Amino acid sequence: MQLTDGIVAIVKRDCPTCTLLAPVLAELRASYPGAVTVYSQDDPSFPESIGGALDDRELEVSFALELDTVPTLLRVEDGKEVARIVGWSQPEWIEFTGVDALGANLPPYRPGCGSRTQDPAIAAARATREGERDLRARRVDLGDEEDDAEAMFARGWSDGLPVVPPTPARVVRMLAGTTRGAQDIVAVIPPDLVECTVEKVAINAVMAGCLPEYLPVVLAAVEAACTDDFNMHGLLATTWFSGPVIVVNGPITRAIGMNSGINALGPGNRANATIGRALQLVIRNVGGGRPGEVDRATLGQPGKYTCCFAEHEDAFWEPMHVERGYQASQNTVTLFAGEGVRGIVDQISRTPESLTRSFAACLRTTAHPKLPLAFDAMLVITPDHLRVYEEAGWSKARFREEIGALLQIDGREMVRGASGIEEGIPESLAELTLPKFRDGGMLIAHAGGGAGLFSGIIGGWASGKMGSEPVTRELRS
Amino acid sequence: MTTVLDPTSERAPGTRERAKRPATLDGATIGLLDITKARGDVFLDRLAEQLETRGHTVLRFAKPTFTKPAPIDLRHEISTKCDVVIEALAD
Numbered sequence: 001m002q003l004t005d006g007i008v009a010i011v012k013r014d015c016p017t018c019t020l021l022a023p024v025l026a027e028l029r030a031s032y033p034g035a036v037t038v039y040s041q042d043d044p045s046f047p048e049s050i051g052g053a054l055d056d057r058e059l060e061v062s063f064a065l066e067l068d069t070v071p072t073l074l075r076v077e078d079g080k081e082v083a084r085i086v087g088w089s090q091p092e093w094i095e096f097t098g099v100d101a102l103g104a105n106l107p108p109y110r111p112g113c114g115s116r117t118q119d120p121a122i123a124a125a126r127a128t129r130e131g132e133r134d135l136r137a138r139r140v141d142l143g144d145e146e147d148d149a150e151a152m153f154a155r156g157w158s159d160g161l162p163v164v165p166p167t168p169a170r171v172v173r174m175l176a177g178t179t180r181g182a183q184d185i186v187a188v189i190p191p192d193l194v195e196c197t198v199e200k201v202a203i204n205a206v207m208a209g210c211l212p213e214y215l216p217v218v219l220a221a222v223e224a225a226c227t228d229d230f231n232m233h234g235l236l237a238t239t240w241f242s243g244p245v246i247v248v249n250g251p252i253t254r255a256i257g258m259n260s261g262i263n264a265l266g267p268g269n270r271a272n273a274t275i276g277r278a279l280q281l282v283i284r285n286v287g288g289g290r291p292g293e294v295d296r297a298t299l300g301q302p303g304k305y306t307c308c309f310a311e312h313e314d315a316f317w318e319p320m321h322v323e324r325g326y327q328a329s330q331n332t333v334t335l336f337a338g339e340g341v342r343g344i345v346d347q348i349s350r351t352p353e354s355l356t357r358s359f360a361a362c363l364r365t366t367a368h369p370k371l372p373l374a375f376d377a378m379l380v381i382t383p384d385h386l387r388v389y390e391e392a393g394w395s396k397a398r399f400r401e402e403i404g405a406l407l408q409i410d411g412r413e414m415v416r417g418a419s420g421i422e423e424g425i426p427e428s429l430a431e432l433t434l435p436k437f438r439d440g441g442m443l444i445a446h447a448g449g450g451a452g453l454f455s456g457i458i459g460g461w462a463s464g465k466m467g468s469e470p471v472t473r474e475l476r477s
Numbered sequence: 478m479t480t481v482l483d484p485t486s487e488r489a490p491g492t493r494e495r496a497k498r499p500a501t502l503d504g505a506t507i508g509l510l511d512i513t514k515a516r517g518d519v520f521l522d523r524l525a526e527q528l529e530t531r532g533h534t535v536l537r538f539a540k541p542t543f544t545k546p547a548p549i550d551l552r553h554e555i556s557t558k559c560d561v562v563i564e565a566l567a568d
Contacts, residue, residue: 135482137482137483137484137487138482138483138487139480139481139482139483140480140481140482140483141478141479141480142478142479142480142481143478144478146479148479148481151479151481152481157484157485165479165481166481166482166484167479167480167481167482168480168482171482189486192486192488194486194488196486199482200484200486203482203483203484204484207484231544231545233545233546234542234544234545235544237544238544281484285484285485285486286484286485286486287486288485288486288488462542462544465542466542466544467542467544468544
């Protein structure tokens, strides 16, 4: 920025020190050998003593000079600032300007006031304007008569529920939720295999209703979903019910207010609801994965709008991310290809042996009671049920061992035709005993309210290399 | 007027040229791609039988899993060895 050589002063009428100094500025104009240029931050008719000032109500000069205080006095040579003082100190002003007897009738010292650039609302608005310049996404101007909410539906950008219009200002504020560059590539999104930037994720997070502090969770979920192991392409395309289920672990779940308690898998919590939805909107809008097109689900299920919850970590069993090799202090997302949740009732069992048998009997029915190894499952155990294991001292590893044994199933029960049901495994496998779940095919999460002797099963999809492998990713800030 | 940012990939709605259809199958090598869904092979076996009876050369291919797109190597192999390809879908 080119400044006029000489003395430059920046003042505002709203500052008592500046108004006190109005006569001093007139004295300076009269006595200083060079130019005295004055900018006013709030009212260019001020100070009247010098017939008004240059208009800096837009604060372009003040921001460029990174002002903290008014009045600020600069000495400028060759268009550049070479010295600066702030506030009013008579000896300092005299020394700085070389003009004797400045402000002879004034008190010798007065502190200045805050520059308007320090006003939090103004600083935020400016940061937004600057941030908007860095955005690369195509700008779409809606029609004057067009309703914003309807416009989102009309352009095919919604999952069927209203979305928040992603204005540039909202997207800039969303991007403040991460330190990652807006143009960093997060993942290649199926089915169209599109490189997706942080900015595009932020746009869809705005639409989903996220707060900026959720963005790191959404970014990690997008990364995890678009790995070859998780196989988002196949999960999208399958005729089966499943969609991505996001389990969030670590301190961030408390920091952003996620729900791991009452109704953890249901509605009512903004973070749970919008993080899962943001991932689905990225797949839909960036990847081009739309129901009826590449999404071929026969029935689908409501969890495909959103399915995200936090694990209740302060518990007898170690949380999911610790079981999967992370530290409790790390923030992670674990993605699971899940169908809808369904309940297990057991209000009678008070021993782990009995309760585990209940769980095994219900888990066996995942997808079909006569199909082993083909589908994964996530058991969501609630506090009332976990208490049974805690009181008996059964660790999570012990539980896994016991339920694993109960889920070894005699092939003769499962062959085609057994129990009068044609579905099942080939006759050639009749003499084998087969596990219901492959190794690593049963996830365990802990969530739910403090009352209710129920747990949940989220059935999976084609498991492992044939379909989807659960994927855990650590969050980046 | 409200301005919003495009949440999509911003790809122009692309139209792809379809490969030219052969006027005749005489002398053509025909690839049969099994996506490995249950009983897709039953259909393809019968198709192969019919085509071979009519004197066509038939090559068989299979995707490792129906849940994922065919690997690029497989697609390349089919495109270099075959003049036409028939992919059987199940369900």
